[in-house]
Amino acid sequence: MAVIVGILLVAFVAGVFGSMLGVGGGVIVVPVLSLAFGVPIKTAIATSIVCVIATSSMAQTTFAARGMTNMRLGMFLEVATTVGAVAGGVTAVLIDGRVLQAAFAVVLFYVAWQMGRRRGDIVPVESTVMPSTYYDPAEGRQVSYGVHGLGTGFVLSFCAGNVSGLLGVGGGAFKVPIMNLLMGVPLKATIATSNLMIGVTAATGAAIFYGRGYMDPYWAVPAALGILAGARLGPRLAIRLRAKVLIRVFEIVLAVFGVLMLLKALGVGV
Amino acid sequence: MSVGAGAPEKHVMVPIERMVSRILMIGIAISVTLMVIGLVLGFFNSQGMPKHVVPLADLPSLLRAFDPAAYLSLGLIVLIATPFVRVLGSVVAFAREGDRRYVLITAVVLAVMCLSVVLGRA
Numbered sequence: 001m002a003v004i005v006g007i008l009l010v011a012f013v014a015g016v017f018g019s020m021l022g023v024g025g026g027v028i029v030v031p032v033l034s035l036a037f038g039v040p041i042k043t044a045i046a047t048s049i050v051c052v053i054a055t056s057s058m059a060q061t062t063f064a065a066r067g068m069t070n071m072r073l074g075m076f077l078e079v080a081t082t083v084g085a086v087a088g089g090v091t092a093v094l095i096d097g098r099v100l101q102a103a104f105a106v107v108l109f110y111v112a113w114q115m116g117r118r119r120g121d122i123v124p125v126e127s128t129v130m131p132s133t134y135y136d137p138a139e140g141r142q143v144s145y146g147v148h149g150l151g152t153g154f155v156l157s158f159c160a161g162n163v164s165g166l167l168g169v170g171g172g173a174f175k176v177p178i179m180n181l182l183m184g185v186p187l188k189a190t191i192a193t194s195n196l197m198i199g200v201t202a203a204t205g206a207a208i209f210y211g212r213g214y215m216d217p218y219w220a221v222p223a224a225l226g227i228l229a230g231a232r233l234g235p236r237l238a239i240r241l242r243a244k245v246l247i248r249v250f251e252i253v254l255a256v257f258g259v260l261m262l263l264k265a266l267g268v269g270v
Numbered sequence: 271m272s273v274g275a276g277a278p279e280k281h282v283m284v285p286i287e288r289m290v291s292r293i294l295m296i297g298i299a300i301s302v303t304l305m306v307i308g309l310v311l312g313f314f315n316s317q318g319m320p321k322h323v324v325p326l327a328d329l330p331s332l333l334r335a336f337d338p339a340a341y342l343s344l345g346l347i348v349l350i351a352t353p354f355v356r357v358l359g360s361v362v363a364f365a366r367e368g369d370r371r372y373v374l375i376t377a378v379v380l381a382v383m384c385l386s387v388v389l390g391r392a
Contacts, residue, residue, distance in 0.1 A: 004319075050346060057294040057352050064291040067281035071290070075360065075376050082382040086389060135281065196290075200379065203353035204386035210350065211387070215323045217342035221305050224349060228298060 003037070007219060008226040010036075014051060015230020019059035020238040021250045022194035023172035024052035024202065025227055030104070031257050035264055039219060041097035046209040047219045049202045052172070054224045056199025058231035063192035066239060068134045070189055073147055073179070074196045076130070077157040081171060084161025085201045101265035107163060108258030111173045114181065116251045121187045121243035122180060136188060138242045143186055153183045161201050172198045173254060187243040195235075286363040293359045297352030301345050308341030354383055 010032050011025070018025025026048035033044035063069045127146025136143050147153075160174035175194040179185040185193065209215055238246060283291070312319045320339035323346065324332055332340035357380045364372040 050349060053349055053353060054298075057298050057349070057356075060294050061291045061298075064287045064294075065281065065283060067283065067287065069287070069290075071286050071360070072372060075372060075379065078357075078379045079375060079382070082379055082386070086382060086386045199353040200357060200383065203350050204383045206350045207383075207387040208389065210323060210346070213322070215346065216321055217308070217323055217339060217346065218319045218321050220346055221309065221342050224346070225302065225305060228302065 004222045007033075007037075007222040011051060011223040011226025012230040015055055015058070015227035015232075016234040016237070017230075017249070017253055018051070018055045018172075018227070019195060019231040019234030020191070020241075021172075021234075021246065021253065022176050022191035022198070022238075023250075023253075024195070024198040025055045025230070026052045026172075026202075028253070028257065029223060029227075031260050031264070033219060033223075034101075035260060037219075039216075041100060042209075042214050043216050043219065045100075046206070046214040047216065047223050049206045049209060050215070050220045050224050051227045052202035053199050053206060054227040055231045055234075056195055056197075056202065058228050059192075059195040059235045060199070062232075062235035062239075063195055066134060066192075067132075068189055068192035068239070069196050070130060070132045070147070070185065070193045071196070073130045073132075073183075073185070074193045076150070077153060077175070077179075078197055078200050080154045080157035081161030081175070081197055081201045082204055084158040084163075085171075085204045088162040088205070098265050098267075101261050103163075105258045105262035105265060107173060108254045108261065111177055112251045112254040112258065114177050115247055115254075118181075118247070119244070120247070122184060124186045125184055132189060134189060136186075136239075138240055143189075145184060145186055145189070147183050147185060149183045153178055156182070171201055176250070187246060188238060191238055191246070192235075285366060286360060289359045289363040290356055293356045294352060297348060297355060301348040301352070304341050304345030304348060308338045308343075308345055311336055311341060312338035354380070357383065 014025035014028035017028060029048040029051045030044050033039040033047060034041050124143055124145035126144050130147040133142055133144040156178045160171035163171050163174055172194045175197060176190050179193060180187050180190040315338050324340050324343040329340055357376060361373055361376045364376055
C-alpha cells in the first residue's frame with residue numbers, strides 16, 4: 001500500500017514536469033522506479049511508456065484547447081517517429097539493460113547541454129509552411145510562426161523515435177530540441193506538439209511491451225493515475241511560465257537524471 | 271511576429287483540435303474508471319495486487335469473474351489504444367477538411383502503429 005502511494009506521488013511529479021516540458025515524464029519515472037524501487041529496467045521502461053501515453057493524452061486536452069499544438073507538424077513528424085519506434089521497440093527486447101541505461105544517460109547529457117547553450121527562446125519567423133498562431137499569456141501577446149528545416153527534422157525525428165522505443169523516454173527529450181532549435185518552432189508550441197507526438201510513439205512501443213509480457217499493472221496502474229493528475233497541472237504551468245524559466249527547468253531535470261542513470265549503469269549504488 | 275495587445279485568451283478550436291481533445295478526454299475517462307475498479311477489486315482480493323497483465327484472449331472470461339488483473343489490464347489497454355483512436359480520428363478530421371495530403375500522412379502513421387502491434391505479437 002505504501003509503495004502504491006509512493007508511486008502515485010512520484011508519478012504526479014513526473015506528470016507535472018513531463019507535460020510542462022513535453023518530455024512525457026518517462027525521464028523521471030524510469031530512473032526512480034529502477035533506482036529507488038529496484039524495478040527491473042525493462043519493467044520500468046514498460047511502465048514509463050504507459051506514463052508517456054497518459055501524459056500525452058491528458059496534456060493535449062489543455063494544449064489543443066489553447067491552439068498551441070501544431071497538428072500538421074506533429075502528424076508529419078509522427079511518420080518518422082513511429083517508424084523509428086518500431087525499430088527501437090524490437091531492438092530493446094534484444095539489448096542488455098546496462099547498455100540501455102548508459103545510452104539513456106548520454107542522451108540526457110547531450111540534450112541538457114544543447115538547451116543550456118541558449119539563454120532564451122528562438123525568435124519566431126512567419127512563413128506559409130505549417131503556419132500557426134497562439135496566444136502566450138506570459139508574454140501577453142499572439143505569437144505567429146512558420147516551420148523550416150522539414151527534411152532535417154524528419155530524419156532526426158526518426159532517431160528520436162528509435163531512442164523512445166529503446167529507452168521509454170518517449171523521445172520527447174529529443175523532439176523538443178529538434179523542433180525548437182532546428183525547425184523554428186517557439187518553445188511553448190514545441191512543448192505542446194511534442195506532447196502530442198510522444199503519445200503516438202509510446203503507444204506503438206507499449207503495444208510491443210504488452211505483447212511481450214513486460215507490462216506489470218502493480219507499477220503501471222498507480223503510475224498512470226498519478227501521471228494523469230500531474231498532467232492536468234503541467235500544461236497550465238507551461239502556458240503561464242516564461243520560456244526562459246522552462247528552458248532552465250528542462251536542463252536541470254535532464255542533467256540530474258542523466259547523472260543518476262549513469263551511476264546505475266556503472267553499477268554504483270545510489 | 272505579429273503582436274496584439276488586446277489578444278483574446280480564449281482560443282476557438284478548429285475541427286481537428288476539437289476531434290483530438292474529445293477522443294483523448296473520453297479515452298482517459300474510460301481508462302481511469304477501469305483502473306479504479308481494478309484497484310478496488312485488488313484491494314479486497316486475498317492474493318493482493320496482481321503482478322502481471324492478462325493476455326487479450328483471457329480478458330472476457332476474467333472480466334466476468336471480476337478478476338482485478340483483468341480490469342487493470344483493460345484499463346491499460348484502453349490507455350494504450352487511445353492514441354491509435356486519436357490518429358484514426360485525425361484521418362477523419364483531415365478528410366472532412368478535404369486535406370488529402372494529411373489524410374495520407376495520418377493514414378501512414380496509423381498503418382505503422384498497427385504494424386508495431388503485429389510485430390509485438392510475433
